[in-house]
Each structure stands twice: as C-alpha cells, then as structure tokens.
Amino acid sequence: MSDLEQKKANRSLTRQLWIFAAGSFAFGFALVPLYDVICDVTGYGDRTKLVEASSFTAEEDKNRTITIELLSDSPQVGDWEFRPEQGSLQVHPGRLYEAKFYARNMRTQAVVAQAIPSIAPLQATKYFHKTECFCFTPQPFDAQQERELTVRFIVDPKLPQNIDRLTLSYVMYDGKSTS
Amino acid sequence: MAHAHTHDAAHDHHDDHGPAKGIGRWLFATNHKDIGTMYMLFSLLMFFIGGAMALVIRAELFQPGMQLVDPMFFNQMTTMHALIMIFGAVMPAFVGLANWMIPLQVGAPDMALPRMNNFSFWILPFAFTMLLGTLFVPGGGPAGGWTMYPPLSQQLGDGFPMLIFAVHLMGASSIMGAINVIVTIMNMRAPGMSLLKMPIFVWTWLITAYLLIAVMPVLAGAVTMLLTDHYFGTTFFEAAGGGDPVMFQHIFWFFGHPEVYIMILPAFGIVSEIIPTFSRKPLFGYDAMVYATASIAFLSFIVWAHHMFTVGMPLAGQMFFMLATMLIAVPTGVKVFNWTATMFKGSISFEPPMLFAISFLFLFTIGGFSGLMLAIVPADFQYHDTYFVVAHFHYVLVPGAVFSLMAAAYYWLPKWTGHMYNMKLAKAHFWLSTIFVNVLFFPQHFLGLAGMPRRIPDYSTQFADWNMISSIGAFGFGLSQLLFAYIVFACIRGGEKATDKVWDSGRPHGLEWTLSSPPPYHSFETAPEVK
Numbered sequence: 001m002s003d004l005e006q007k008k009a010n011r012s013l014t015r016q017l018w019i020f021a022a023g024s025f026a027f028g029f030a031l032v033p034l035y036d037v038i039c040d041v042t043g044y045g046d047r048t049k050l051v052e053a054s055s056f057t058a059e060e061d062k063n064r065t066i067t068i069e070l071l072s073d074s075p076q077v078g079d080w081e082f083r084p085e086q087g088s089l090q091v092h093p094g095r096l097y098e099a100k101f102y103a104r105n106m107r108t109q110a111v112v113a114q115a116i117p118s119i120a121p122l123q124a125t126k127y128f129h130k131t132e133c134f135c136f137t138p139q140p141f142d143a144q145q146e147r148e149l150t151v152r153f154i155v156d157p158k159l160p161q162n163i164d165r166l167t168l169s170y171v172m173y174d175g176k177s178t179s
Numbered sequence: 180m181a182h183a184h185t186h187d188a189a190h191d192h193h194d195d196h197g198p199a200k201g202i203g204r205w206l207f208a209t210n211h212k213d214i215g216t217m218y219m220l221f222s223l224l225m226f227f228i229g230g231a232m233a234l235v236i237r238a239e240l241f242q243p244g245m246q247l248v249d250p251m252f253f254n255q256m257t258t259m260h261a262l263i264m265i266f267g268a269v270m271p272a273f274v275g276l277a278n279w280m281i282p283l284q285v286g287a288p289d290m291a292l293p294r295m296n297n298f299s300f301w302i303l304p305f306a307f308t309m310l311l312g313t314l315f316v317p318g319g320g321p322a323g324g325w326t327m328y329p330p331l332s333q334q335l336g337d338g339f340p341m342l343i344f345a346v347h348l349m350g351a352s353s354i355m356g357a358i359n360v361i362v363t364i365m366n367m368r369a370p371g372m373s374l375l376k377m378p379i380f381v382w383t384w385l386i387t388a389y390l391l392i393a394v395m396p397v398l399a400g401a402v403t404m405l406l407t408d409h410y411f412g413t414t415f416f417e418a419a420g421g422g423d424p425v426m427f428q429h430i431f432w433f434f435g436h437p438e439v440y441i442m443i444l445p446a447f448g449i450v451s452e453i454i455p456t457f458s459r460k461p462l463f464g465y466d467a468m469v470y471a472t473a474s475i476a477f478l479s480f481i482v483w484a485h486h487m488f489t490v491g492m493p494l495a496g497q498m499f500f501m502l503a504t505m506l507i508a509v510p511t512g513v514k515v516f517n518w519t520a521t522m523f524k525g526s527i528s529f530e531p532p533m534l535f536a537i538s539f540l541f542l543f544t545i546g547g548f549s550g551l552m553l554a555i556v557p558a559d560f561q562y563h564d565t566y567f568v569v570a571h572f573h574y575v576l577v578p579g580a581v582f583s584l585m586a587a588a589y590y591w592l593p594k595w596t597g598h599m600y601n602m603k604l605a606k607a608h609f610w611l612s613t614i615f616v617n618v619l620f621f622p623q624h625f626l627g628l629a630g631m632p633r634r635i636p637d638y639s640t641q642f643a644d645w646n647m648i649s650s651i652g653a654f655g656f657g658l659s660q661l662l663f664a665y666i667v668f669a670c671i672r673g674g675e676k677a678t679d680k681v682w683d684s685g686r687p688h689g690l691e692w693t694l695s696s697p698p699p700y701h702s703f704e705t706a707p708e709v710k
Binding site (some may be wrong): 006009010013014016017020021022023024026027028029031034035042044126 | 296354357358361362365366392393394395396397398399400401404415423426429430433434453492493496694
C-alpha cells in the first residue's frame with residue numbers, strides 16, 4: 001500500500017469510527033424514551049398504578065367479622081408500662097376502626113420511643129392497612145409521663161376467606177435520642 | 180531542534196533522526212513511543228495519588244470511631260479514589276501500553292493518527308487537574324460515589340460542573356485513543372499478518388477499543404443529562420418533573436459494565452503474552468482465546484442490571500440478568516483453563532513478569548468466583564453494598580488489572596529502555612505486593628459477609644479486627660509500590676544491557692523482539708514480512 005492509499009484508508013476508517021462514536025452518544029439519549037417504552041410494556045414502575053397502590057377505597061362487608069387481637073411488649077422489664085386498652089375487638093372488613101394503647105415511661109429520664117408493629121399471620125400483613133399509627137413517628141416521653149396512643153386501620157375485604165383472626169402486636173423500643 | 184540540520188538537509192528527511200530536544204519533544208510528541216511513555220508515567224503518578232487517597236480511607240478505618248477525617252471528606256476520598264484509579268491509572272496505563280506495543284507488534288511505523296494521539300494524551304492532565312481541583316472549591320469534591328447517582332450527585336457544590344467536564348474530557352481522550360488503536364490495527368498491519376495471526380495482546384486491545392467507542396459516549400450522554408438537569412431545567416432524572424433517578428442507574432451501568440471489561444480484556448492479552456514465553460510453549464488455544472474475548476465483550480452489554488438487583492425490577496428481568504451474568508463465567512473459564520494448559524508440562528521459569536502473571540491467574544480467579552456469588556439474585560440482596568462487593572471488585576482490579584500492568588512493565592521494560600532492571604528487587608516487589616494485597620483485600624470478604632456496609636467512615640466494633648488487618652495490608656501494599664517506581668526509574672537511567680530477545684527462554688515470539696533493545700526511535704519504516 002502506498003503512503004497515499006494508506007492515508008486515504010485511515011481517513012475513511014477514522015470517519016466511520018467517529019460516526020460510530022456519535023451514534024453511541026445518540027444511543028445514550030435514545031435510552032431515555034426506550035426506558036419509558038420498556039416500563040410501559042412491562043407495566044413496571046407505572047406511575048398511575050403506583051398511585052392506585054398507595055390509595056385505598058373499599059365497601060364495608062357487614063357479613064364478615066374478623067377478630068383483631070392486640071398485644072404489646074417492651075424489650076426490657078421495668079422500662080415501660082405498655083398495654084392495649086382492649087384485648088381484642090370485632091371488626092367488619094372495609095370499615096375504619098380505632099384502637100388505643102396506654103403507655104407510661106416508668107423511668108426517671110425522658111426518652112424518645114419507637115413502636116414497631118407486626119401482624120400475624122404473615123400472609124394477612126398486606127391486607128391490614130394502618131391509616132394512622134403512633135408507630136409512624138418517634139414518640140417523645142418525659143420522665144414518668146403517661147399517654148394514650150392511637151392506631152386507625154381498615155381490614156381489606158380481599159383478606160383471604162380462611163383468615164378470621166389477626167394479631168396486631170407492638171414492641172416499644174427506645175429510639176435514638178433526638179437531642 | 181535547529182542545530183541537528185546542519186548537514187545535507189536534502190536527504191536527512193528520510194534519515195532516522197532522533198527525538199527532538201527539550202520539552203518540545205513531549206509537548207508536540209507524535210511518536211508512539213514517546214506518547215506511550217507519557218501515558219504510562221502519567222498513570223503511575225495517578226496510581227500514587229489515588230493510592231494516597233486509599234490510604235486516607237484505610238487509616239480512618241484502622242479503628243472504629245472517627246479519628247482522622249470528617250465523614251464528608253471521607254466520602255470525597257472514596258469517590259475520588261475510584262475516579263482517579265479507573266480513569267487516571269488503569270485506563271491510561273493500558274492506552275500507554277497500546278501505544279508502545281501495538282505498532283511494534285503489528286509491524287507499523289507508528290500509530291495511524293499521530294496528531295490525534297498527542298491530543299488524546301494531553302487532554303488528560305487538564306481533565307485530572309480539573310477533577311482534583313474540585314477538592315479545593317466550595318462544596319468540596321464529589322462525595323456521592325464514583326457512579327454519580329442523582330439526586331445525590333446533584334447536591335455537589337461548585338465542583339459539580341468541574342466533575343462533569345472532567346468526565347467529558349476523559350471520555351473524549353479514551354474515544355480518540357480507541358479510534359487510533361482500531362485504525363492502526365485494521366489498516367497498518369505488516370503484509371502477511373492476517374487477523375488470526377495477530378499477537379493476542381493486539382486482539383484484546385482491538386476488542387477493547389470497540390467497547391470503548393460503544394460505551395464511553397453513553398457515559399458522556401449520561402453526565403450531560405446530569406448537567407442539563409442541574410443548570411438548564413431538564414428533568415431526565417428528577418421525579419418532580421416526570422423523570423426517574425433509576426433511569427440514570429440503567430444508563431450508567433450500560434456504560435459501567437462494559438467499562439469493567441475495558442479494564443480487564445487488555446490484561447488478559449498481557450497475561451496471554453507472558454505465560455507462553457516463560458512456559459516455553461505456544462499459547463494453548465489461541466483461536467479459543469480470541470473467541471472467548473469477543474464473547475465476553477458481547478455479553479458485557481447485556482448484564483448491566485446485575486449492579487442494581489436491589490433497585491427493583493420484574494422477576495423475569497432478575498432471572499435474565501442473573502443467568503446472562505453467570506454465562507460470562509464460561510468464556511472466562513475457557514481463558515483460565517487455556518492459561519493453565521499453556522503452563523501444563525511447560526518448562527517454567529519464574530522471572531518477575533511470570534510471577535505477576537501467575538499471581539494474576541490465581542487472584543483474578545478468586546475475584547471471578549466472588550463475582551459469580553454476587554450474580555445470584557437472592558445472595559446479592561444480602562451482599563449488595565457491603566464490603567463483599569468491595570473485596571470482589573478489588574480482587575479483579577488490583578491483582579487483576581494492576582498486576583497485569585506490573586507484569587507488562589516487567590516484561591517489556593528491558594525492550595523499552597535497553598536495560599535489564601534489578602531482578603532481585605523486582606522479585607521482592609512481587610512478593611510484597613502479592614502478600615499484602617491479600618492481607619488487604621481478603622479480610623474484606625469476611626467483613627462484607629458479616630454485614631459491614633461500604634462507603635462508611637465508622638463501623639460497629641464487631642468489625643474492628645479484620646479492618647485493622649486490612650489497613651495494615653493497605654499500608655504494606657501502598658508502600659511496596661514505591662519500590663516499583665524506584666525499579667522503573669533505575670531501569671530507565673541504566674543497568675545491564677538487554678539483548679534483542681531480552682528473555683533467554685528463546686521464545687518471546689512477535690515482531691517487537693526482532694528489533695533492538697531499545698528499539699530505534701522510528702521502527703518498521705519499511706514493513707516487515709510476516710509468514
């Protein structure tokens with residue numbers, strides 16, 4: 001190959017490779033609409049569906065009664081007096097109910113508490129919707145302070161038929177100090 | 180420059196005139212050997228800067244509690260360490276090797292595009308001055324991880340545009356380097372050198388160069404989107420405007436996964452050159468090696484989401500990315516078996532390059548296995564963002580990519596300088612490096628499995644013992660590299676004269692060994708014949 005031919009061949013291949021690089025750059029931006037298309041096709045991360053999943057409406061089902069058992073606990077004896085005001089209540093799916101807990105900080109210093117809920121049986125968890133709960137936020141207590149704590153909930157009518165009894169239990173932990 | 184031309188100016192145009200004198204030789208360099216040297220010295224400098232940052236990290240992690248630096252600066256160190264080591268140390272070192280070796284190995288007089296070659300090197304000092312400059316502006320350096328995920332990366336102060344433009348410049352440099360490599364290999368091979376007669380290092384670089392052209396522009400696009408989100412009101416990644424921060428992760432890793440192969444394929448090439456020489460046998464399964472390299476390059480494009488299993492994706496997506504990732508183990512296994520088969524029944528001698536190559540073979544394989552563990556979706560949920568990941572990618576990058584670079588330096592240094600280096604010191608450097616790199620990174624597997632998260636300046640006391648051992652390893656490894664720098668500079672300055680073949684095994688094959696050591700400033704001005 002002569003020098004001239006060599007130069008020509010180099011120039012043409014270089015040009016093609018620059019076009020390739022420009023194409024890759026464009027492809028990076030093409031991924032943006034492509035990403036939306038893939039989300040649409042798979043239905044994954046669909047914004048309207050995500051909104052639906054986070055809102056909840058249901059008809060009350062008077063024909064069905066579910067027993068809700070309330071439990072409370074604290075990791076260390078002597079730190080808390082913590083109990084539900086009723087041991088259990090009867091509810092209809094689809095209606096909003098309220099349950100109250102009594103809590104007293106038995107120690108001589110203030111503390112910020114955090115209640116951690118759990119629901120049994122496990123497969124009922126996603127049908128138990130808490131619309132408001134003292135477990136959503138840390139709860140500050142002064143020394144010896146006592147307080148009533150509230151949880152509001154709806155049991156989903158889609159709760160599997162074989163479940164007629166749910167246990168809602170809370171453990172009261174000492175949260176991080178906010179001072 | 181002027182005084183050399185006093186004699187018959189008419190015919191000295193074709194003479195083998197030496198390099199220009201003074202700083203101009205380097206600033207206006209178009210000679211592939213000079214540019215290759217500059218690339219490698221630059222990457223050595225970056226290796227020490229990035230290494231110093233790693234030592235800041237390991238010093239802070241020596242004991243639990245906050246001792247030396249505040250958390251913000253710690254995060255800047257983790258981020259900058261990664262950016263500098265990837266874009267400043269490993270990649271330019273491989274480009275430097277490509278510059279030096281590809282023309283010699285294919286029998287070309289120089290790189291195809293010497294002026295662009297000069298440009299692609301001289302961009303780098305500016306890019307890294309800008310990147311390092313972020314440490315001195317309000318808001319400090321990037322601290323949200325080298326992956327630059329928004330919205331965290333958007334919260335960087337005045338350093339934000341500097342980071343983006345530095346990444347743009349590094350990308351431009353890499354793309355130009357890659358174009359140069361491809362044109363040189365495709366158009367300038369010596370007559371008779373068909374593609375499947377090319378040295379394996381050339382092959383791996385050809386494939387790497389295509390990967391670079393395919394994905395560096397995608398990274399440039401991603402950071403451009405970050406820039407316009409920040410300054411021009413676009414909302415590519417801002418949920419408030421209808422964008423999606425997860426999309427950045429997809430685009431980034433579409434670049435990021437091929438990028439890890441960009442950093443390892445040339446290493447495969449180097450090891451495939453060295454092991455046959457010191458085993459005194461031809462490379463076992465040359466064709467299989469080429470096809471395995473190409474398969475790995477192809478697979479690298481369809482596995483990116485294994486970096487983001489915990490971000491959430493459909494089950495089918497998890498299955499696909501898990502299985503595709505595990506598939507990479509097949510061509511990689513072919514390579515490991517071929518290297519082993521090359522050594523099998525070979526008459527092996529243990530010169531420094533071979534020691535590093537064997538160490539690469541063992542330790543890279545450990546990194547490959549932990550990669551397989553990470554590919555398993557349910558296991559990854561456990562390992563994600565722990566020190567296990569840190570241990571994994573450091574095993575493939577340090578005793579993987581970096582050891583291959585040391586092996587390459589020890590293999591070709593006598594060819595480049597014309598002097599043998601101090602073998603005793605080089606062997607000492609090897610043993611120190613291999614022992615300390617394991618002291619440094621192996622305990623990080625345990626820390627990760629026990630649940631220690633990555634990128635944290637302080638940790639629970641249960642992690643104290645292994646962190647201390649890891650930090651001791653880090654300082655041992657870091658300081659051992661000063662020995663490497665000493666050996667290299669001593670070898671440049673002088674030493675026992677190297678023969679043309681350099682290695683007395685009688686078997687380094689390839690055109691570079693037909694030249695003198697050091698090769699003339701302008702080599703292969705008439706192309707050699709390859710049979």
